[in-house]
Amino acid sequence: MRPVLPILIPLMTAVAALLAWRWRGVQRGVSLLGAVALLVAALILLASVWRDGIQVVQIGSWPAPFGITVVVDLFSAIMVALAGLMGLAVAVYSLGSMDTAREEFGYYPLLHILLMGVCGAFLTGDLFNLYVWFEVMLMASFVLLVLGGERAQIEGAIKYVTLNLMSSALLLAAVGILYGLVGTLNMADLAQKLRSAHHPGLVTTLSMLFLVAFGIKAAVFPLFFWLPASYHTPPVAVSAIFAGLLTKVGVYALIRVFTLLFRHDVGYTHTLILILAGLTMITGVLGAVAQNEFRRILSFHIVSQIGYMIMGLGLFTPLALTGSVFYITHHIIVKTNLFLISGVVNRLCGTYELKNLGGLYQAHPGLAVLFMIPALSLAGLPPLSGFWAKLTLVQAGLETEQYVIVLVALAVGVLTLLSMLKIWTEAFWKPSTRNSQPSVNRRQLVHVFFPIIVLALLTVVIGLVVQPFFVLAERAADQLINPEAYIRAVLGGTS
Amino acid sequence: METILAVVIGVLYATGIYMMLRRSLVKLIIGLSLLSNGANLLIFTVGRLTRARAPFVPEGADALQPPYADPLPQALILTAIVISFGVLGFVVVLFHRAYQTVGTDDLDEMKATDT
Structure with a gap:
């Protein structure tokens, strides 16, 4: 029962919020309560997976390869916990930042349906079911993206919707062909049967189809163009949850299928992933350096950071996967926080354009410090969380003697710092060009600042007390690189 | 039959x-x-095209006797059709709204958010 709760709680919350359609206050309360419950359930799940190992629920008590299986290994549990944390952060932030019109048109139910889709994708052990959860997540994200109906939102949504539907069609085709080839969709069963597959060439071809389908969702080079075109258009709370979770679901799916299913020809597939990782980092960060708008810079940085996450997958050693898991953890927290801060900046100055910003350090030194923590962590400066994540990946790269990717990773880190400093000098350091201060509601600011402060503290804590988080990532990576435990947990003792 | 469907699928994709x-x-x-x-259609074809052979286990046997058409892909398609129907409904509304807001249906005019 416990592994299913992170799916059920957001569903219940969304239903309750829908029932309270006319009462905005009730919806806000229900949303907050649901987000807290989700985080608690996710943390309990993480603790129990840490203690007792991989947990499995066979839905409807159908035995493993026939029914739909919910599997939680440590990687899934970490991702669900992060989803819960971001859900809560954004739910609190929304209370202070979302406008009344959007709240009245179902913002809260949609937010929780999105969380349900994300958690479902993390928890499922069935490939077709993964496709279904992707669709649930996408549908909610489509509506969240266009909610409000501003011109920029709709234009961004057209690209987002079209490319994501295309990726869904590819994923569906890939799943169908894989079923035709192997005759099962249960991931553990697939992993077992693919080892003795008769057509390794065909399996490699299929793995490329999966790479493209998940690559579009994860915004990997050269498939990322929908991301910087759409992520800066919706209200900032929506941008933040998208930035924190959606592309990471794609990365999760990539890591899952390329550690569990497609590991017959690592020399080819994972080298290709490594090359893509390098190109993703470079194009993302160069795009960011060229931008002059707060959220567009951050959007391009998502792309460049995705490169680091799949770099660990491409290197495919225990240390590298540890780095990937650690990087995802660090990145989700930091990136969501940066978007949330960009929302505060917009609230204070009324714009996201760097050239119109300025003087924030003088007016709000606290906010400047809060920006500096995640920004420097993103660039990978010690002693913040990003430093350890990058260090692990670089170390893994040196161990496997992939010097080019290490060089790229380090250079991209410097460029990241450069573009963070650009935001710093333009928005915070430069003297103010405005005379009037917009009026700010104190009570709303509590809702807005609370998640930002908590997430910034978390970044610092992960940086200073790195050991337990690293051990957690290490064990998660160990389960990924040795999938026997996963297979045995799902299929029983037969393997 | 497979050949015809393969061509049809190719044409549909193209x-x-x-x-x-x-x-x-x-x-x-x-x-x-x-x-x-x-x-x-691709998934349908992958599930083998066998006419008039219901996937029942005959009496006395304990497994399906080939040839039979696998029913699972058809169930998958059913799910996929429902999902794509819902999504398509949304897309039609979204694009209609885009047409109203932007005032054109030319995609080249909609690049204000591109970078």
Whole structure:
């Protein structure tokens, strides 16, 4: 029962919020309560997976390869916990930042349906079911993206919707062909049967189809163009949850299928992933350096950071996967926080354009410090969380003697710092060009600042007390690189 | 039969992608629906095309006797059709709204958010 709760709680919350359609206050309360419950359930799940190992629920008590299986290994549990944390952060932030019109048109139910889709994708052990959860997540994200109906939102949504539907069609085709080839969709069963597959060439071809389908969702080079075109258009709370979770679901799916299913020809597939990782980092960060708008810079940085996450997958050693898991953890927290801060900046100055910003350090030194923590962590400066994540990946790269990717990773880190400093000098350091201060509601600011402060503290804590988080990532990576435990947990003792 | 369907699927994919590459919003919708139908048909074909052989285990045997058509892909298609129907409904509304807001159905005019 416990592994299913992170799916059920957001569903219940969304239903309750829908029932309270006319009462905005009730919806806000229900949303907050649901987000807290989700985080608690996710943390309990993480603790129990840490203690007792991989947990499995066979839905409807159908035995493993026939029914739909919910599997939680440590990687899934970490991702669900992060989803819960971001859900809560954004739910609190929304209370202070979302406008009344959007709240009245179902913002809260949609937010929780999105969380349900994300958690479902993390928890499922069935490939077709993964496709279904992707669709649930996408549908909610489509509506969240266009909610409000501003011109920029709709234009961004057209690209987002079209490319994501295309990726869904590819994923569906890939799943169908894989079923035709192997005759099962249960991931553990697939992993077992693919080892003795008769057509390794065909399996490699299929793995490329999966790479493209998940690559579009994860915004990997050269498939990322929908991301910087759409992520800066919706209200900032929506941008933040998208930035924190959606592309990471794609990365999760990539890591899952390329550690569990497609590991017959690592020399080819994972080298290709490594090359893509390098190109993703470079194009993302160069795009960011060229931008002059707060959220567009951050959007391009998502792309460049995705490169680091799949770099660990491409290197495919225990240390590298540890780095990937650690990087995802660090990145989700930091990136969501940066978007949330960009929302505060917009609230204070009324714009996201760097050239119109300025003087924030003088007016709000606290906010400047809060920006500096995640920004420097993103660039990978010690002693913040990003430093350890990058260090692990670089170390893994040196161990496997992939010097080019290490060089790229380090250079991209410097460029990241450069573009963070650009935001710093333009928005915070430069003297103010405005005379009037917009009026700010104190009570709303509590809702807005609370998640930002908590997430910034978390970044610092992960940086200073790195050991337990690293051990957690290490064990998660160990389960990924040795999938026997996963297979045995799902299929029983037969393997 | 497989050959014919393979050709049909290929044509569906090709026309779908061609339509998506056009500049008009309406053609984009047509392209998307052709593409998802192509994918559905692909899964259908992958599940083997055997006529008039219900996938029942005969009396006395404990497994299916080939040849039979696998029923699972058809269940998958059913799910996929429902999903793509819902998504397509949303897309039609979204594109109509885009047409109203931007005042054109030319995709080249909609690049204000691009970088």
